Structure formats: structure tokens, C-alpha cells
Amino acid sequence: MFSSDGCGHTVLGPESGTFASINYPQTYPNNTVCEWEIRVQPSQKIIFKFGDFDIEDSTSCHLSYLRLYNGIGPGRSEFGKYCGLGIQGDKVIESESNEATVQFMSGIHVSGRGFLVSYSTSNISDLITCLDKGSHFTEPEFSKYCPAGCLTPFGDISGTIPHGYRDSSLLCMAAVHAGVVSNFLGGRINVVMSKGIPYYESTLANNVSSKLGPLSASLFTFKTNGCYGTLGMESGVIGDSQINASSVLQWHDPSGQFHVWGPEKARLKKPGSPWAAFHTDEPQWLQIDLKKEKKITGIITTGSTLGEYSFYVSAYRILSRHEGQDWKVYKEANSDLDMIFRGNSNNYQEVRNNFIPPIVARYIQINPVEWHQKAALKVELLGCQLYQPSLARAPSQSLPPLRSTGNPPKFAETTFPPVVKNNSVTPKVTKGWWKGMKQFLPAKNAEPDDTSVRYNSSEMSRLRARNASTVIQTEPAEYAQPLVAGTLRQGSSFKPEEDPEAGYSDPDGNGHYDAPVSEIYHAYAEPLPVSSPEYATPIVMEISGHPTGTLASAASCTFKSMGSTGPSVVGNPSTLSPRTEGASSGQAGYDTPKGTVIPMPAEELGYQVPNSVPHTSATSDA
DSSP states (O other): OEESTTEEEEEEOSSEEEEEETTTTSOOOSSEEEEEEEEOOTTOOEEEEEEEEEBOOOTTTTSSEEEEEESSSTTOEEEEEEOBTOSOTTOEEEOSSSEEEEEEEEOSOSOOOEEEEEEEETTOOOBOOTTOBGGGOOOSEEEEEEOTTOOOSSOOOBEETTTEEETTSBHHHHHHHHTSSBTTTBEEEEEEEEEOOSOBOOOEETTEEOBOBOOOSEEEEEOOOSOOEEOSTTTSSSOGGGEEESOOEEEEOTTOOEEEEOGGGOBTTOSSOOEEOSOSSSOOOEEEEEEEEEEEEEEEEEOOOOTTOOOEEEEEEEEEEOTTSOOEEOBOTTSSSBOOEEOOSSSSOOEEEEEEEEEEEEEEEEEEEEEESSOEEEEEEEEEEOOOGGGSSOOSSOOOOOOOOSSOOOOOSSOOOOOOOOOOOOOOOOTTHHHHHHTTSOOTTOOOOOOBOOOOHHHHHHHHHHSGGGOOOOOOOOSSGGGSTTOOOSOOSOOOOOOTTTOOSOTTOOOTTOOOOTTOOOOEEOOOOTTSOTTOOOOOSOOOOOOOOOEEOOOOOOOOOOOOOOOOOOSOBOOOOOOOOOOOEEEEEOOOOBSSOOOOOGGGSEEEEEOOOOOOOSSTTO
16 A cells, blocks of 8 residues: 555555656655555565666755665564665665565655656566666567556557567556556566567557557567457357347438448448447447357457447446356456446547456456447457367377268368378389380470369378377467467468367458467478479389478468448437347368379368358448
């Protein structure tokens, strides 16, 4: 806790925190006092690290000073008194117990910025302060501990995920913006430095606004556990019937057309109108059913995205529940207060909020508490499947082949590289052996064979058994995939099936965090050089083995939808009538190495890719 009139920015967490003198980094006022009382776990001591310290030195710290005490209350004992520039930025001070009091006193003075200090428990050896920047570190990769309270009113950042943050940005404030740590809890960050880019975006996330930034020599981004995939609002994996709302805005225009802004329209990046609530004088909500429990790590929202309708939600609560249980409101860290998330400040910009800790639930409800004109939303949820131990490692035995059912096959989530067999026949050595060899050589002007080799599930199972040792586990996706080892690159000949039930992989590629879950294994065939024939059979007299293909990484594809505008809202609202419609999926075939054709039924040649279909609406709003 803290008290009196000399206290500045303060966040005191259970394991770490940050506090500063009043007006920091400007000169503190005369004749002020503030005390901070800090308590951590009984088995720990308290480490103090100063990011900045400048208290005017006068008469040996008699008038203005910072004093540290072991303990809280009347029995406390002083163990340090500082003024002037007596504490350097790298100096660490440790208390003798799990309780400490910090007292700041200012007398009459003419200069001095004051101070900013962070603290943590003594078991954390790599604490940094809220003033540390990316440019302060030279290692290409490093791990540090950010204290709570780094969402400060001073300092700034430039950039966003996944592209990265300018090296002049404050590290811990950028980590809050990226959703890596909570401002109320702090936490560990794993940082990757890389070459800078010409331009850094301005975005709003987790109540932190990043600024536009020019070219820099380097940038940084963060490694994460990869649980930031889009859960299916934009792609259509979440069907229309899974989205409901408290009320729906609807009206007749002067031409007699009936307009409905139903809950099925609340899909991020989709052109046309959003969901909007009809009522403005009672609690409203938008509800999403994920069909099964998922780990939900964040949400992205926009307003109407239509120029003529400046409708958006500026603040909201999040509620969640399991099947058959009551709704629970997401709370502030270490508090019983409802967490109020900062929403949009206009009707078109995307705003992201992360849940730290994450939510585990089947149902999510967004409850607007403040809005502009009308409560209107387009939404995407971020997260992943719950961890399943059975998927954590590749099976040691091959699975039995799947029988054709007339539907596109659903391959197992663990896939393996195909073995390309050398089916050439060794020719007999005779006097006319050269003529015999000509039958195995390509003609001079032969056109390349466009036939693709396609593998069904039984073939993949058989191949897996004979080459299971070459399985590669994909690394969890990180914020800036091009900057870290194990990232994906284009040109692969194979890619695994997108499981519509998983829901967290975004086929449209527009998600900020689109990534596979770490427990799923994938292996891919590496593309051959364009200048050489694919899988050409060497001219040998004896063939002793069957070389396998090498492995590469998956290619990624992106699709973006163009926005459109909606009609003008005129006339009187009508009776509520929410509408829902179904979503369908498209199909795309495996693109595999060229060579020998393996016959198989046409229905087994594709894998399912969830894709949204434009909704047929009562009007042209869709």
C-alpha cells in the first residue's frame, strides 16, 4: 500500500512492482512525503532496482531523501538513506526480510527528477526496470524479468506484432502491448533481436498505444508458447448458429428494404455491416459457443467499419462459462473487481486485448458497458485447443488404413514424410544395352508431366511406419516468425489438413497469431530446384536403396477481404428477429512432388480448409 501526497506512478504486485516520485520524470514539488509498504511471500526477501534516481543533495540528505526500512510499522529499522545521484542504475539493494517500507521526503529544492524503482522477490536474479529499452542489450536472444507496473504515463513504443518493435521502445511496455506479460503481474520475457525495418506501425493493444516509428538499425520481438491462433470467427469455423446476441438492430429504409444487423455479421475483417444491439438502455451482449472447451488468450474488436455509421464499443466486460455452469466475469489480477477492457475509439481500427491468465471455457460473452451511438462489434477470438497428452508425441506404431466413405478424408494430426520409391528396373547388360537404356531417359523436347502424386491416408500410414525416425516436430509459432529459428518458408510440396474442429488455425491467414499448437507434429517434403527434373532416376547398374525425400517447412497463404459500405439507417426500428445462417467449407488438394501417379478415388484427393461463404442477407448489408 502507499499513502500521502508525494506518491507518483505506483503498481504493487505480489511478486514484483514499480513506483516513482510524483511528477516523475519532471521535478517533484516542495515539501511532499510518500511511503510505500511492500510485502512478499514469507520465504522471500525483496530486491530493489532503480531505473533512475535524481534527488537534490542538500545538507547530507537532511531535507530531501529516499529512506529504506526493513519491516512495516513501528518496529521497522532503517537500512539505507539516499539523495543526490547516490544510486546508480545497476545498483541492487536487498532487504533483510519479506517486508519493507520505502519513504520519500522532499524539502525546498530547485532541481531533481525524482526516481523510479522496481522490485521483485529475491529468487529473481535478472530483474530489469520499466525504463530499459531494446537498444540497451546486445545479445541476439536473451531472457529477462519485467516487473509489474510498466504501463507508465511516460515513455513510448513503436511497432506491433508480428512485425516487431523499434529498438528504441521500452522493453516491458512493449511486452504488455504484445500480450506477453500483464501490467498487474509482470513476468518473464524471451526477446529476439533482428535487423530493423523501414516503418513501424501504430496500434492499440492492452491499453497501450504504440506510435509510428521510422527506420531503425534493429528491432525486437518476443518468443511465446504459440497459443495465439484465431479461433474461427473470421474464417467461418465458428458457424452462424454458434453466435447469439441479446438484441439485433433492424429497420426499414425509405425504399421499403428490411435491414438486419444480426450476430452472424460480427466477424472480424468481413466486409459489410457488423452486429449491432437494438437496445441502448439495458445490458446487451454478444455470445459465442466454441462447441468445446478451448484455451482463450485474447480478443480483437472493431466497430461498424462502415464510414457512414460511427458505431463502436469503447469498453466491455468478458464473461465465460463451462457447459452447465454459471457465467463468470473476468476479474482484475489480485482483485475482486470486474476487469473493464478498453475497446475502440473509432469505428474502423482493430484493438486487441489479451487475457493473462487465459480463459478456459466453451462459451464467451462480450458485455458492452460503453459505446458510441450504437453498440456495434466485429470480433475475433485468439487461443488454441486445450493440451491433450495423447497428442504430445508421435505414435510408435502405424495406424490402420482408413476406408473410403465418400467424404474427404480427415488425416491424423500426426503426419509423416512420404517415401518416394525408386521403381526403375535395372536393365540387362547386353551388346545393345544403350538402346535398352533409352527407354528410361526423357525425350529431348518432352513436356514436364503436370500429374501430381497424391497420397491417401493408408499410404501415409504405411510410409510412416518405414520412416518414422525422420519426423520433425514443428516449433511453437512466435510473434515474428521470420526472426527465429524453426520458422516456416514458402515452397513446400505438402501441407497437413486443417482440422475444422480445432478452430484455432486461420485459413485466411489474416490473424496476428496464426500458428499450430506445439503438440501437433507435421513433416513436409522439400521443393526441388526448378532447373532440374524432379526425382530423376540415376543411371546405375545396381540400385541398393530407396532414398527418402528431405523435409522442409510449410508454406503459408493469405487471403484478405475487401471492405464495403452499408446503407443509411433511416425509418423506425421494427420488432426484433435475429437470424442465423450456416457456413460452408471449401476444399483444396494436396500439392505433392511430381512423379509416378498413384491411383486413388477422387474423393480422397483433398483436405478440408475452412472458408467463409458470403451470407445471404435480407438486404445488401452483407
